[in-house]
Amino acid sequence: MGDCDPMAEASRGALELLRMLDVELGVLGVGSGRTVLRFLHMAVDAGVEPGVAVPSSFETGAAVYGLGWTVGDPRVYRGVDAYVDGADEVEPGSGYMVKGGGGALLGEKILASRSRLNIFIVGEDKLVGRLGERMPIPVEVEPGFAAMALAGLEELGLKPRLRTSQGKRGPVVSDWGGVLVDLHTGPIEDPRDLESTLRMVPGVRETGLFLGLADYIVVGLSGCGYKVLGPYRRGGV
Template sequence: MDRDAAKKAAGEAAATLVQDGMDLGLGTGSTAACALDAIGRRVREEDLDVRGVPTSFGAERRARAHGIPLTTLDEVSTLDLAVDGADEVNEGLQLIKGGGGAHSREKVVATQAERFVVLVDPTKQVSQLGEQMPVPVEVLPMAVAPVRQALEDLGARPELRMSTEKDGPVVTDQGLWLLDAYFPDGVTDPEALNRTLCRRPGVLDHGLFLHEATDLFVGHPEGTVDRISA
């Protein structure tokens, strides 16, 4: 499968939803980047008046490169549309995000959006969350050991995410570390796991997105897009 072509199809489809005057949530990752590329092209060619709230430093840089005006949630209380990718999505439009480590900011932006459109290629569709990917958990560095133990008590195999570019852990835009929680049988009760992690001291947030998505765009290499609404 030509996954790049599938991602581009989903990103191009998402860009068609943008209308003049919108405030946008701008996601992080390779599929979201395709949407930002297409949105940037429309801004230049159609002189669209839009503003974007980026979910990471990388998304901010890409948006600026395309001339997409930026704003913040201090200035905009509600977003008309947010677009982002996912590492996994099930039939109920529940997601695992955070492969790029930006899930905490992504969840804030998604929650503030009236419409949150998730962009994937077919390889990201699963019958049960956790089949292919771990659940990323963003933690205070001092809390890694107790949070790791709590995850092990839940049946997970947590691994501290290490940087491939330097000798040490991956550091998020918040200055925190990531524990990737692998569940051997998948996440059998996402709601319960969500509640447990949200109550755990030392955890900023995690990569389960259970109620945020309103739409799913599944791109295919030939350029078609399946559009699924919650």
């Protein structure tokens, strides 16, 4: 019972949940990262007929194309039937999450906000008592005013750090042209208050706080199997 892969279990659970809910996957929104790629491979292996997939990043777009899906242009679609993604931290009680460790938070949040159903896939190691316990909070800022945005964040006592690239000198730039900043906040008492505060800083494009966006969170268990958290009330707890 101890040899199971929690993320494979969670991906299987997400597929079973979609079947149970009888979701029509005419247009699927797809997040970014290894978790999502595993889900897509498992879906194809399980006989899911590839349809239209609207990706949140260039990497995901290339992956869905390689699996036989039609890549939907996010500039054209007004919404998606369902959205599947992973998360970096999850508060089980509220369904609040931190995302953006892979740098695709802007596209991910837009897709999640324009989806009829959102399912997030995580392992038990992503569950926390409070957001910010283990991960910094990613923020995407305007590249031409990054220094000013950083100054504004520093004045709020948020300890911003420009995310630097491993493959080149300089900051990490997202697929959508923004510069990524990580906020080392520690445990966050009021995520909604922090979200509102960040949005008031000129130059901040988007934050990695995903609040009130989950319908279900599927958690892969280290001892095999999975559990489903939710349904959560979209827009709040």
